[in-house]
Amino acid sequence: MxxxxxxxxxxxxxxxxxxxxxxxxxxxxxxxxxxxYFIANLHALxxxxxxxxxxxxxxxxxxxxxxxxxxPERATxxxxxxxxxxxxxxxxxxxxxxxxxxxxxxxFKEKKAKGLTADAGLFTYPVLMAADIxxxxxxxxxxxxxxxxxxxxxxxxxxxxxxxFGEVFVLPKAKVLESAARVPGTDGEKMxxxxxxTIEIFEDPKSVRKKVMRIVTDSRPMxxxxxxxxxxxxQLYSLFAAPAERLAMAALYRAGGFGYGQVKKALADxxxxxxxxxxxxxxxxxxxxxxxxxxxxxxxxxxxxxAQQTLQRAQEAxxxxxxx
Ligand code: ADP
Ligand code: TRP
Numbered sequence: 171m172x173x174x175x176x177x178x179x180x181x182x183x184x185x186x187x188x189x190x191x192x193x194x195x196x197x198x199x200x201x202x203x204x205x206x207y208f209i210a211n212l213h214a215l216x217x218x219x220x221x222x223x224x225x226x227x228x229x230x231x232x233x234x235x236x237x238x239x240x241x242p243e244r245a246t247x248x249x250x251x252x253x254x255x256x257x258x259x260x261x262x263x264x265x266x267x268x269x270x271x272x273x274x275x276x277x278f279k280e281k282k283a284k285g286l287t288a289d290a291g292l293f294t295y296p297v298l299m300a301a302d303i304x305x306x307x308x309x310x311x312x313x314x315x316x317x318x319x320x321x322x323x324x325x326x327x328x329x330x331x332x333x334x335f336g337e338v339f340v341l342p343k344a345k346v347l348e349s350a351a352r353v354p355g356t357d358g359e360k361m362x363x364x365x366x367x368t369i370e371i372f373e374d375p376k377s378v379r380k381k382v383m384r385i386v387t388d389s390r391p392m393x394x395x396x397x398x399x400x401x402x403x404x405q406l407y408s409l410f411a412a413p414a415e416r417l418a419m420a421a422l423y424r425a426g427g428f429g430y431g432q433v434k435k436a437l438a439d440x441x442x443x444x445x446x447x448x449x450x451x452x453x454x455x456x457x458x459x460x461x462x463x464x465x466x467x468x469x470x471x472x473x474x475x476x477a478q479q480t481l482q483r484a485q486e487a488x489x490x491x492x493x494x
Contacts, residue, residue, distance in 0.1 A: 174203040174345075175308035177210035177250060177299070180227035181217060184234050185368035186441075187353040187361035190409050195312055195347050197239045205245035206306050206473060207235065212250050212257075212298060216291040232462055234372060237452035248469035250302065255477035259301040260294075262484050263327050266334065267297055271326065276319060300324035304339045305477040312345040335487035338480075353409065354402035356385045371445060372452055379438040387430040395426035403433050410440035 176196055184193065196207055209231045211224060218224045228249060240247055250256065272278065275296050281288045299320050303311055304327075311321055321344035328339035352360055355367025362368065369381050385403055390396070398404040398420040408416050419436065422428050455462055485491035 172203045172309045173206070173307055174199050174310045174312065175206040175208075175303060175306055175342075176312050177208045177213070177302055178231065178235075179210045179214045180224070180231040181214050182227065182363050183230060183370040183372065185361055185363070185370050186406070186409070187355070187368065189238065189371050190353050191314060192312075192347060193235065193238055193240075196235075196245075197241075199312060200241060200245040203310075206248075206308070207240060207245055208248050208250045208253075208302070208469075208473070209235075210250045210302070213295060216289070216295060229459075229462070232466060233452055233455050236455055236462065236465065237448045238371070239448070242465045242469065246469045246472045247465060248473045249466055252466070252470035253305065253473050253477050255474060255481040256298070256301045256305050259305055259477070259481050259484060260298045262488060262490075263300055263304075263331065264294060264297050266330055267294075267327055271323060272296060275323065276316070296320045296323040297327065300327045303342050304328055305480050306473065307340045307476065307480060308342045309340060310345050311342050312347055314347055318344050318346060331484070331488075335484075338483050338487045354405055356381055358386050358402040369441075372449060375438075375442045378441060382434050382438040382441070383431075385434060385437075392429050393426050396423045398423035403430060403437065407433060407437045407440060410437065410444045415440070 176192075178188075178192065178196075196205070199205055209228050211228050214224060214227065218227070232247065232249075235247060236242070272293055277295055278288050278293050281292060296319075300323060303321070303324050311317075311324075313321065321342060325341050328341050332339055355361035355365055356369065357365070357367045359365055359367060369378055385406075387403060401423065404419065404423060407419055411419065415436075419433065482491065482494070486493045
């Protein structure tokens with residue numbers, strides 16, 4: 171069975187882009203695989219410097235993922251920092267990591283290019299990510315395009331450790347999540363927290379509706395026929411609509427004689443219906459924080475058991491622990 175692993179940073183409430191671009195696919199992969207998913211709070215610490223915010227984001231991330239269908243019976247869900255073995259493994263990997271390799275990594279490179287000073291955490295971020303992956307012997311890592319470079323770094327580090335000390339680590343493969351699901355934001359650009367154009371999955375339906383109504387559209391006359399596939403409003407609608415509804419909407423676009431307000435209303439209705447069940451589940455979970463704590467505790471225990479084995483093998487291999 172394939173071991174699948176991915177981490178998601180708790181840097182804010184998850185939006186539609188995160189759902190269709192990543193979370194939904196994590197949930198699909200929990201069937202037929204041994205799946206590990208974690209909330210990457212140690213990585214988020216490189217950007218969030220407020221204890222209350224980081225803590226709340228971590229809890230919210232767990233609630234969101236569970237409400238959306240991450241099933242603790244089928245997948246292991248945990249918080250990154252609950253597995254301290256990963257941090258120890260990070261050090262073992264850090265020795266032998268060339269500075270040049272890390273200097274080429276984009277998070278650091280982009281910050282430096284902007285003239286900002288990066289800290290050692292951001293600089294060594296890919297090594298922690300490599301340890302995350304290697305600790306669980308992961309075969310497959312589903313990630314967005316932007317993380318592929320980090321998986322390459324992980325393979326590099328694992329390969330050179332294995333070369334120096336023997337076959338300890340499994341070399342993982344990236345599974346690049348479909349770029350077709352590049353969800354547009356309210357301004358038509360890629361939806362992203364950094365662009366301030368997001369619609370959060372669990373924000374109040376009224377507020378969702380308001381944001382939808384403000385989605386930027388062109389000013390062509392109503393009568394004019396339009397191409398649905400290249401219109402961001404249609405693209406958003408397609409994510410939520412049933413196939414028959416999508417076809418009907420596409421026909422309406424091609425025929426012309428409709429207003430964008432009509433499409434926006436259909437989008438807001440479809441999105442509200444789409445997430446209704448998850449919304450109810452989230453409310454129920456939020457009312458039982460002890461249940462969520464238990465799920466994360468169980469997840470951490472399972473994850474630790476595996477990480478401990480890997481760490482021990484790595485420690486023995488490089489000579490910081492007696493061979494068992
Ligand atoms: P943001 O850009 O809002 O900061 P992140 O970089 O934290 O989002 O993304 C977390 C995950 O969600 C990544 O796997 C990323 O590829 C995916 N994702 C984010 N925004 C989108 C989008 N607009 N369309 C598709 N996938 C997205
Ligand atoms: N760096 C990833 C991101 O920003 C999150 C992450 C941390 C991760 N550790 C990981 C993803 C291990 C996959 C595997 O999206």
